[in-house]
Amino acid sequence: MMKDNNVIQVENLSKLFGDFAAVNQISFQVKAGEIFGFLGANGAGKTTAMKMLIGISSPTSGKATVAGFDVYKETESIKKNIGYMSQKFALYDDLTVKENITFFGGIYGLSKKQIEHKRRELVEELGLQEVTNSLVASLPLGWKQKLAFSVSLLHEPKIVFLDEPTGGVDPITRRQFWEMIYKAAHNGTTIFVTTHYMDEAEYCDRVSIMVDGKIEALDTPKKLKEHYKTDTMNDVFLKLARG
């Protein structure tokens, strides 16, 4: 049933907290190399759905595979194949840029040589040469976010999950961030990204919009705009989210 080019396959996936269905029978597929936008208002269930896919939350019912592995039984195999950047900044503030890279490279099982190589590449790409030995706490938020994204790509995952990666950063940094996302996608990494910024939704290959635990719409930004007869994704979102 699973097509080869679908790296994420979700069928009727639900998560209940008591009587409350945070995620209510969602189904969708994400193709390899795609930038998939996962939109929805606060509390719509985006983060809960994402946590099931990255193997840190068990679904209540439904089926899903990520990178070909089952979200119930093969969470540890999933984790080898994905990268994740949470909406909370999750690098160590009290370690330096270099130490963070070494640590995360190390626990993904990269060799010393690989870590060294990756670190050089990453530092150069982000222009962090001056601050490699500074504590991460001293970096501006935008730099931190870019660093976190790069760290999530250290072990060259097939899919990377980004939970509101650009929350709270300035428009220039957001632009740079999306350039990084494009570059990763260009290298074959599948991007699964949640966001509040509707202009960012326009950058995605396809987007889904979640309302109250359900996926209400899923298509390319162009087709969604046509279907809802609006000019911007912002208006599509408002029409759906307001019901």
Add this chain to the structure above:
Amino acid sequence: MKIILYIIKKEFKQIFRNKGMLPIIFILPLLQLVILSNAATYEIKNIQFGYVDADNSSTSRELIEQFEASTYFNVSEKFPSEKEASQAMQEGTIDAYLNIPTHFERDLQKDKTKGIGVFIDAIDGSAAGVINVYITQIIQNYNKNIVADLIQISDTVQKPNSIESIPLFWYNQTLNYKTFMVPGILVLLVTMITLFLSGMNIVREKEIGTLEQINVTPIRKSHFIIGKLFPFWIIGMGLLTIGLILAKVIFNTPMLGNLGLLYAYTSVYILVILGMGLFISNFTDTQQQAMFIAWFFIVIFILMSGLFTPIESMPKWAQILTEFNPIKYFVEIIRMVMLKGSGFVDIFPLAIKTLAYAIVMNGLAVWSYKKTT
């Protein structure tokens, strides 16, 4: 294995980078060792002592002189009547007073026995017990002297031989309370620091969100936990070492047993505490919660450890509860090894229980640590 090393390195960097934590880990506990060991003593000195002497005879004056000569009593006041004496005790200016009745000397010489009133402030029951023993000893010593005098006067009368007990205190001949307390307090410090640090460490990562980041990596639970706890194991052993050195240098506490045995036991003991810390952090979401729960257990463990009050005098149910108190085992063993020179065979029954405890506790901790919720 390599992964564990990465975690250990990272933990040590974070611990030693935190300039606020270092003194808390190393200096505060050692200050406590010095202060508590000097303060926590059962010895009662400077007892404020008054008396009423209605007899005003040479015998009564000599009896009072005995008290004045004692280092334990500060004879503060002679009260004209019992009313004033009782008033003074009410106000708390004296801890005990003696009421010598009229005709004390005459009756003593005539009847060879005479009652004397002893009044002790018993708000602190155990202190009152100790004061009572001191007073009784002084009076009896003095009383015997009188008896001896009487014998000299009338040799003909056969007196019954009085039985005197001569106490011999083994293992701590001079009854030096510091010798007794220092090892116990050292146990407390090692326990508290390792429990608090390990309990708060993982929950801290939960708070700042880095634990989630760890949980999406393919790292194995056991690797993560070993890497996380090992640095605190080292710190615990380090604290023990510094504590033992201070005990020797400052308090001259004896070390009769095998130092290696003590270290071997401690290495197992700290595992129990680290398992507990991890267990606590698995069931809490904030450092504050973890701290309160750790405190809850620590207070119970300390008070029921036999450190301040003997376990033998606790009610039966409490004695059963102390079986689950790791501090109890360590306090007993450190005293046995340091003060009695006990060997492996002597501590074996306690050590095997500690080992079982460590296995159960760490099993629970690893089981309850969930990468997936």
